[in-house]
Amino acid sequence: MGSALAITIGVLFAVSIYLLLRRSLAKVIFGLMLFGQGVNLLIFSAGKMVRYRAPIIPPDATTPPAPYADPLPQALILTAIVIGFGILSFSVALIYRAYRSRGTDDLETEEETR
C-alpha cells in the first residue's frame, strides 16, 4: 500500500497548498485542516508499510509479538493530531475575529477596520 499511500499524501499536500493560496477565508481553513492530515500521514508512512500489529504487549509476554509497529511515531502523531485541532481552532477563531473586524473574508483587500 506504500506507493498508493504516497500518491494520496502527495494529493493531500497539493490540494491543501492550493487551498492555502486562496483568498477566501473558509478555503484557507479547509487548507489548514487538510495540511494537518497530510503531515500526520506523512510521518506515519515514512517507514516500511507492512500491516504490523499494534505495539501492545499481551498479558503473558514481555514484548509485543513481531512484527509490530514502531510506537514512537505513533506517540508523536497522537499529540500532533490533538495539537492540530487546537491550532485549527485558534486559526478559526482568529479568522472569524478578523472577518468580524475587517468586514470582509477576502484576504487580499486592503485593511478596512470598522
Place this chain on the structure above:
Amino acid sequence: MILSALLVLVAGAAAAPLLYRWMGARAGWVLALLPLVLFLALAARLPDIADGRPIAERTPWIPSLGIDLAFRIDGLALLFLLVILGIGALILLYGSGYLKGHPLQGRFFGYLLLFMIAMCGMVSADNTILLFVFWELTGIASYLLIGFYHEDAKARSSALQALLVTFLGGQALLAGLVLLSIATGGSFSLSETLEQREQVTAHPWYPAILLLILFGAFTKSAQFPFHFWLPGAMSAPAPVSAYLHSATMVNAGIFLMARMAPALAGTELWRGLATTAGVATMLAGALLAYPQADLKKLLAYSTVSALGTMILLLGLDTVLAVKAAMLFFLVHALYKGALFMAAGTVDHETGTRDVRVLSGLAKAMPLTTAAAVGAGLSMCGLPPLVGFISKELLYEAKLAAPYIGPAVTAAGVAANVLMVAVGLIVAFRPFHGTLNHTPKPPHEGKWTLWLPPLTLALLGILFGLAPGLIDRGLIAPAVSAVRAQETEVTLKLWHGINSVLMLSIATVATGFVVFRLRHRARPAAERIAQSGPGSLGPARLYEWLLEGMVQCAKFLTHTLQHGSLRGYVGVAVSVMVAVTGAALLRVWSPAALVWDFSDLRPYEGVLLIAMIAGAVFAALSNSRLAAIASLGIVGFGVALVFGMYGAPDLALTQLLVETLTLVILVLVIYRLPRIASRSTPRQQIADAILALSAGAVITVLLLIAQNLHPEPVLRDYFVQNSLEAKGRNVVNVILVDFRALDTLGEITVLAAAALGVGGLIWLRPRRKQPEGGES
C-alpha cells in the same frame, strides 16, 4: 569578603529608592557610608597588599565552564578600588545636594551604587569572563546614569551612543578574552593567564587577541576616533560626569590595558598601537578642548586628552612610564573630579556653564572657588601640588622613551600647553574679575556641594606636599602589578634644576600666553579642530550607521512582513519545492524510486480513491456544507489507515478529533460569507502548478523514504523497557512516562491555544464608549 562586600553594595542599591522615600535627599549621606566603610577597610589592608600579599577568594559559579566568582585584589586593583570607593562616597554626598528635590533622586542613588558595584567587580575580578560581565555592567549602569534626565531626547540619544560605542568594544573584548583563554590552554583564570606571557606573545593569534582587547579598551577610554561619545555624555547630571567621566568608567580601558600588560605588553605591536592611539587622542582632545565655551565640554575634551596621555604612557612600556601612568591616573581623578563637581556647583547656583558669561564668582562662592583653583593648579602642573610631580614624571618618562622620545615629548608639551590654558579657563575665568549677570544670582551652594570637590582639591595639595603618603604604599604596588615585578617608587616634589623642570616652566608659561590669547585664537583653533582631528567625522559616521541600520531594518520588515498570506505560503512552498527538489535530484536514480502496488488490497484502493476524491472536491466546491462533508471523508479515511496499520490509539484519536473538528467548523463556517471565487484563472493555474509540484516532491520523497530502513534503536528501547514502566500499551507509556516532558509541553500548547480562542472571542475592545464616540 569581596563578594559579600559587593552584595552589601547590591543591598544598598536596592534599598536606595526606599531609603529616599523615607528620609529624602539625606539618603545620600547614609548611602555614602557604604563605600566609605569599604574604603577604610581596604585602606587598612594596604600594608599587606604593598608587601605582595593580595586578597584573593573564589566561589564556584559555572564550574563546568571554568567560570568562577574569583576575585583578587593586588596593588593595581587596590589603587582603582580606593579611587572608585573614595570618590564614590563623595559623589553620593554631592549628588544628595545637586539633585535635591528631583523626584527620582532615590533611583539615582541606586544607579550610582550599581555602577560602583560594576566598577569594583571589574577591577577586582580574577576571571576573564567575570571581568567581562562587570565590564558590560558598567556600560549598562552608565547608560542609566547618562540618560538620567530621560525626558530630554538629547540625554537619551547620548546615553544610547555611549552604550553602543562601548558595547561594540565590549564584544571585541569578549572575543579577545575567549581567544586568549584558548591560546593559554582553556583557563579563564586571570592570574594564571597573566603568568603565560611567552606562550601568549608567541601564539599565532597574538595580534588578533591584542587588537580585540585594545579595541575594547580604546572604545571604553574614548580614544580617537571613538572619543566622540564622551563629550556627548555630558548631558548627564554633574555628579555622573564627575564620577564616570573623570575618575572611573573612562579609566576602565586604562585599567584593562594595565591589567593585561603582564601577558600582552612588551611587543612592538603593543607599543605601536598604544602610542599611536595615545598621541592622537592626547593631541585631538587638547585641540578640541581649547575652543569650547561650555565648562563641561572643556572638561570632557581635556579628559579625552588625559586618557590619551595614559594610554600613551602604558604604550611606552617602560617602568618609568608605568609609574607616570599610575600616578597620573590618581592625580587626574582627583583634580578632574573636583573640577567637574565645581563646574556642576557653578551651574547649579548660577544657571549657566558658559565661560564667556561667567565671571567674578570668587566673592559669592568662595569655597567652590577654592576647590576649583586648587584642582586647576594641579591640572596645570604647578608646585606644590601633586599635579606638578605627576607632570615632571610624565616628561621624564616621555624623554626617556627609546627612539620616539623626542617626538612624544614634543606632542606632550603641545598637549600640555593647551591643557594649562584649559585649566586656567576652567579654574580661573569664572571666578576672577567682575561679577557678570547670570540667569540665577550666584551664591555659595550647600555644604554637600562644596565639601566633596574641596576635599579632592585638598588631597591634591596634601599629596603634593607629602608624596611619601602615596608613593611606597599605593603607587608602587600598582606599578609592581603592571610590570609583574617588584618596583620601587619614590616621589619627590623637588628634583633640582634639570631639563624636565625647564620643560615644565616653558609649558606653564606658554600655556598662560595661550590662555590670554584665547579670544583671538579661538576661531583659528575651532577651524583646526573641525578640519584636522575631525571632531564631527566619527560622530557623523556613527549617526549615519545608526540611521542606515534603522532604514535597513524597515526595508527588510516591509519586504518580508508584507502581510499577505498568499505571499508567505507561496514563498515557503516554493523554497520547500526548490530545496527538497534539488536534494532529490542529486540522489536521483531510477532504481531509487520503487513503485509497488502488489500488496494493495481492493478495499484499500477504494478508500484511498475516496480520500483523494474528497480532498479534490473540497477544494473545488463552493458549497460550504459539501466541502465540510468531503473533508470528513478524508479525515475518517486517515483514521482507517491508522487502524489498518497497527495504530489503534491513533485511529481512535483521529476519529474523535475529526468529529469535533466538524462540529467546530459547522459552528463557525455558516457565520462566514458564502465561498466566492476571487482569483483570476491565471492565478489559479499558477497556484495549481506550485501546489502540484509540492505534492509531487512529497510523493517522491516518501517513496524514497519508504525504502530506507534505519536501525529502530529507539523503538527497541521503548518496547523492551515498557513493562518496567508498568504499561503494556507502549504508545501510552511513551506519552506519559518516557517522553512525558514532551507531552507536558504539548498540553501546555493546547492550553495556550484554548486560552487564545477564549481571548479572541470573549475579550474584545468595546466598540462604543458609553459616553458616545468611536474608540
Place this chain on the structure above:
Amino acid sequence: MESLFLRTAATLIVPLQIGLSVFLLLRGHNEPGGGFIGGLVCAAAILLWGISRDFPTARRLMRLHPTTLIGLGVLTAVGSGLAGSLLGLSFLTGVWAGSIPWLPFVGEVKLGTPLYFDIGVYLTVIGVITQIAFALEEAD
C-alpha cells in the same frame, strides 16, 4: 437544533460516553486509550449534551469553567512530575506506589505518577475542547 429524538438519544448516550471516557483513561496504560482519547470522548459527550439541548445547560453540567479545568489539568500533570523531583530523581520520573486490585471492566489499576499525569492530560483535553467549542458557539 432542538429535536426530541436527539434529546432522548443524548440522555441515554451521554452517561455511557462519560463512563467510557473514564474507562479509556484508566486502561490506557495497557490497552488502546489514555488521557488524550478519554478526554476527547468526555468532551464529545459534553458537546453532544450541548447540541441536543443548549450550550448553557452543557456548561452547567460541567460545573467547572473550562479555563479552570485547563489550569487544573496542567497543574496535575506538573504535580505528578514534581513527585520525582521531591524524591531526588529527575523531574517527571515515574514513581509507583500500590495498586487497586480490581475495578469493573478495567481490572487492576496500578497507581503511580504516570497515571496522575494521564489524568492531567485528560482534564486539560476536556477543558481545551469545551472552551474552544463554547467560545466559538457564543461568537457573534
